[in-house]
Every structure is written in structure tokens, then in C-alpha cells.
Amino acid sequence: MTKQRKVILEELHKVTSHPTADMVYEMVRKRLPHISLGTVYRNLEDLADQGEIRKLSIDGTRMRFDGNPEEHTHIRCIVCGRVDDIHFAPTVSMQDSISDNGYKILGHKLEFYGKCSECRKKDEIMKAKEKKRKSKD
Amino acid sequence: MTKQRKVILEELHKVTSHPTADMVYEMVRKRLPHISLGTVYRNLEDLADQGEIRKLSIDGTRMRFDGNPEEHTHIRCIVCGRVDDIHFAPTVSMQDSISDNGYKILGHKLEFYGKCSECRKKDEIMKAKEKKRKSKD
């Protein structure tokens, strides 16, 4: 456990925002200005392998990282892309069987998507403006 | 609807293997040898926007594409990475409400993971070899 790895893990525990590797790099750089991006990638990979953190493939083309390694459910905003944890836990059954595809099922990932409160607010502001504009015509 | 887009869609309908953009490119190239990768990317993007296909962020760092736009559940092999459709349908409720995070929920993605039959077979072969090796000691 090097200084670098310790700080990466600490910073990841501070947030619930599921940052990308680059975001983690920026967070960590405030405390360790000489750390390199390669080190961040290597440690995130190692930490995920050891089950200390989780790698999330939910945001298009880049990985996000979650300081909470326990199984939990996410919710992603389809407008701005932010990913939050969800605090009610819908249960999904049928996990410890072998499926019709011949798979031995080991677990599942559940992700909801929708619009976050900020993006919904923006929508309403847009709608209000639209209405105003129309009433002027 | 250009020839290129038509062929891309057709090829995607032929398979259930959830190919990457590059795989789609290779599939399409057999029929349209001069198509460019950029065109494949642009069309996959457009088709997904129109709801004709689905973009899947389940395989690490690159997108996969699904010719079946309907909501359905996937299963991914943690060993070889292949992604199949799942034919039993676990239901997940609580979609048309607003969650504790202030999100307006619009839908969900459910993905199981486990070991595919091929990788389980390989495991067993490995185990058998291991046993044989030990008995020799």
C-alpha cells in the first residue's frame, strides 16, 4: 500500500459521483501533484481486482469508478450523464441457477436511467420560456 | 436510408453477439469493401438515436451494439467477455416513480454476469489436468 494508492482510495471514498480515471487523477493531484495518470490507472485497476472498489461500464466509452465495492444499484441521468447511487433496493431473483444459455450466473448489475432533478429543472425553465415565446406570437 | 446504413442494420440483425463497432465494420466490409469505419460509427450512432438499435456500455472501454432495440436483459461472461441475450425475464418494478434522488425514472438496464458454458468447460478441463498433475507428485 503506497502513498499514491492510499490517496486514490481515500479520494474515491470521499465522493459518490462515480468519477472517471481522469477525474480521479485531478482529485488526487491536489494532494500529490507529481502523480502520473498511468499510476492512477494502474492503481484503479489493482484496487478493482482486489475488490476494494468497482469499475463501472455504464457511461459510454469510458470507465467510471465507485469507491463502494458492495453490490448496489445505480441511477444515471440520460441528459447530463451523472451517476448516483439509488437508495431503494429493487430485488432481482434467479441468480443462483444456470440459465437457458448455459451460463452459470454469479450476480447481476441493475441500473436505472432517467432525468436527474437538475436536468428536470432545466427542462421546466425551457418549457416556461417556450410558453412565453409562444404567447408573444 | 443509404446502402451503407441498410447493410449495417441487416448485418446487425443477423447476429445476437452484440458486436463492437469494429466487428460491425468487418461484417459489413464483406459486402461493401469500400465502406469506411467513420461511416460505420456515424450510422451506428444515428440508428441508435432513432431507436433502431441499441448502444450497450457493458464491455469495459468500448461500445457494443445490439440489433434488437427492445428492452431485454443481457448476460455477460466474466471470463471471455461475450454477451448473450437472456430468455427468462426477471421483472424489476418501481420504474414510473420519482426516486429519493429526485430522479424521474424512465427505465432500467439489467445485466447478469457469470460464466458461459464454454468457459465452464475450459475450467473443468483445467481442473482435471490439475488433479492429474497432483496425483503424479
Next chain:
DNA sequence: GTAATTGCAAAAATTTTGCCTCATA
């Protein structure tokens, strides 16, 4: 004929890797 789309190539974005140096146990 006009607007949209393609092919090509360059650029951008993200992740991985090699290699030498430095830190840790």
C-alpha cells in the same frame, strides 16, 4: 438540383505499456 452522406485521413480521447528511477519492506 440540393441536401445529406460517404470515404479518407487526421485528430481527439482514453487506456495501456516500456523503461528507468525511486521508495518500501
Next chain:
DNA sequence: TATGAGGCAAAATTTTTGCAATTAC
């Protein structure tokens, strides 16, 4: 001191984009 990890930079991988030429309607 030896082993493993870090820093840096180059390379690899994946995706996006600009632009001239072509195609679809």
C-alpha cells in the same frame, strides 16, 4: 539491498471530425 511501484513518455486503442467528392431523393 532487492523487489515492486511510480513517473514519464510513447504507443495502442477506440471514437470523432473536417472536407472534398458522391449519392439519394
